[in-house]
Amino acid sequence: MRRKARTASKAENRPRFWGRHAVAAALQNPERTVAKIWVTREAAGSFEFGRDVPVTYADAADLGRLVPRDAPHQGIVAEVERLPDIWLADILDGASERRPLLVLDQVTDPHNVGAILRSAAAFDAIGIVTQDRHAPPESGALAKAASGALETVPWVRVVNLSRALDEIAEAGFWRVGLTGEAEMALGEALGPPRVALVLGAEGEGMRHNTELHCDALARLPISDRVESLNVSNAAAIALYAATVA
Template sequence: MIKGEKKRALRGRAGRMKGGRGSGRGSAGQVRLWGRHAVEAALKNPDRQHRKLWATPEGLESLDGDLPAGFPVEHAQAADLARLVAKDAPHQGLVLECAALEDVFLDEVADGEAARPIVVLDQVTDPHNVGAILRSAAAFGAAAIVTQDRHAPSEGGVLAKAASGALETVPWVRVVNLARALEELAEAGYWRIGLAGEAEAVLADVMPTGPLAIVLGAEGEGLRQNIAAHCDVLAKLPITSAIESLNVSNAAAIALYAVATRS
């Protein structure tokens, strides 16, 4: 399960924050995950470097498969685990400390597969929302999510729990400049659709058959002007007037479904 470190050169004008994917983490590259799905997925991910697992007997029993011989496990009671995680977090008897995932670069995921859209998030900072979007991205076969490093949550337990294992399977590209990342996607042949409630066009009417990037903004504020300007078209979801807008993670799931079922 443990993989040696790899060094990669800085690629793409969108750039990376110093410290890469892990910039903004509270401790030097350490991530603490909890909950069965998040922990089990991390344990099965060969790209994770695992440091320690705290577990109750019931938590260990719930895992699919056996841990490698000599894996560092500390047996604990549920009350002990509660002190290791966020307040009232549902740890399900499992807490894993591991290294953060390695950096992912935009050119590694922008391969132009029409069936695998890329999800771009503009200042979506709630870890529950980003985790839920990762889960939907995994469910509908998205190639990656892209965020601006300084305006997105760090990799961690709350996000991983919401992602239900998808943090380990969906590439997460964190860039310095989101507008430049959108330019690079256009150069790679992607049609960029920004979701905006005030748009006149409906998403289903403006989707191409080729590679597609779906761009979503934060709840309330929506897409920033500069990010909207870097989209090829703005579109809305056909919701009724009974509600003003959808949660961003719900909007992402609907948009990804629409892309997956386009003709």
């Protein structure tokens, strides 16, 4: 897969990942450079560290000072380089007919994006597409929520989401935007096998211009006992619906 060139990041800009799933996945990803590892001797036996990865043994209390307060580090912390950027065309070219694509319109909460990545991995999505400036950066919280999926699900960051949606349509995808105000239920909106599911930000939903770049608008048929679902829950349900349609 071709990737955009990225200038070398400075050490102070490197994210720190914690937790066994997030760190193990980072170590197994050939695209990821792991710059440094801190680990307890008890946890170290569960990992295979490359010879070129500096490893420092530390107590659990010392690891706690390397991560946000009360972060569940599970005995290991890794400092990593951010993944190289991916071109949108690379994930569209040759994509399987039945694999969905996710497009996120200004979803900024790292826990939600991490959970969406995890669902995308579970339902074999092609990848996720976000704006570059209105999406969270790679972080320990996001990687922890993704439970390893940050390393396996392609994440494309674009400058202009409307142009990206045009490119997605040109690649043969049926673009379905999820909004609670739509008259049509999601099951009715799903038709062509290549589907791109578009979800908006927490609270605000999709922007009007994003809606205009969708082929159909649909809602999830939820009970009136709740106003809406969390965007990560909505993404998981929509992915399942698209997979079994």
